[in-house]
Amino acid sequence: MAYERLFRLDGRRAVVIGAGSGIGRESALALAAHGADVVCADRDLAAATATAERCGGAARLLDVLDTGELRAAAAAEHPVDVLVFTAATNVRKRLLDYTGEEFDRVVALNLRASFEVIRAFGAGMVERGRGSIIGFASIRASVTEPGQGVYSATKAGLVQLLRTAAAEFGPSGVRVNAIAPGVVETPLTKQIKDNPAWYDAYAAKSALGRWATAEEMAGAVVYLASDAASFVTGSVLHVDGGWTAVDGRFDPPN
Template sequence: MTQPTAQGFPNIAGLFDLAGKEAVVVGAASGLGQATAIGLADAGARVVCADLNSQGAQATADIIAERGGQATATGADITSTAAVDALAADHAGAEILVVTPGMNVRKRLVNTTDEEFDRVVDINLKGTYRLMRAFGARMAAAGRGSIVVFASFRALVVEPGQGLYAAAKAGVVQLTKAMASELGPQGVRVNAILPGPFETPLTEQIKADRTWWDAYADKSALARWGLLPEIAGPVLFLASDASSYVTGHSLLVDGGWMAQDGRFTPSV
């Protein structure tokens, strides 16, 4: 992008326009992934709604179609290298990849098992790695692309019972930096979203405990939980040309959680 002139300064609104671009959103069946898919479609992208829950992915694609957008649905098992490679091959022209899946085992570390560790790492960290690797290689060959992965504010701060999840999401942050460094010369940007407390299927255990739920709201500077549509804007920024000089970044979307002190110890 050149220095701005009266005639040459870009239309900023246009930088957010994703018309003509294909975006693959993995984890699109529900929660933050669904909100992301809808938001990118609203911005003009042709969205591929991918999820292990293929019926849920189709439901998201149907919502997008009802809103006048373009979307298709497909199954996606991020614990399978073959399945991830096939997804990337089927959508080799995708310019945007968003990786949202996550799973948590809320137990203190001394009470966890090897199997739980493997499951949390395989979905949160290795699944993200598989997708970044498969799509990143194709984007690098094409000389363009934006990868947005979901980590968590738990990559930076923890509470009792979040150790496995926090460790895996911290790994996602480091993968983001590494791939941003490696693929930057080929025109591919890689960034991470670090959500704070949003009501999703992943936080149902917290919602069931009113004290825990209220403590999370009170901890945020905005004194509330995030609303699902509030994730779409930050993702759109990182996915679009509006962030053309942003890569290797971890963007907190946490309602100001990290801006102030305080902690709650849940009974897990």
């Protein structure tokens, strides 16, 4: 085993959906830094192009809510060795305040589009007999709070979709895993960051006592994409600063 090359991705083609900003952008930069040929896909072409210019990759306009466009992209970019997808949305409301339209919007992007992404790119990987699919779930797949019900449900559903894909694609040599971040400073969490009390409460919840940066998710992506994770599939890798390990903040007296 050439351990010095365990995390190298030379000669591999990676597609990162959501590469225009946040975790997707940092994932694309990290994969490229380890040798991958990266396609930066996003519904914001200018943002995707900016990321592509930084990592020496290509940019692609892609709206994952358009199934036909998604399938066309998978066909055009074939063969793909690594797929990373981060696109998600959230409407932070209590269940009794939710509208049907808001429910449909969150489910459409977080769950239905993920279903189509896995199928569109997974088919080519299964045909070739290799590949790594990495989807971004959340700590909300396992722990929730008031106002996070629909988002949590979609992330729990995504975990099960990815696990099922791992079971179905595994015999063909394709690995499928989820990364579950804690609180990360991205455009999706701007609403929280703009509220100091809310922001500080979330920081205090993790064992490390702070938020993560998007860059801190990149190592997990490279790991799951690489041969270092050659026997890892159907897993949920929590990158949450210990959030899901800590239950309460009381410090008992000596």
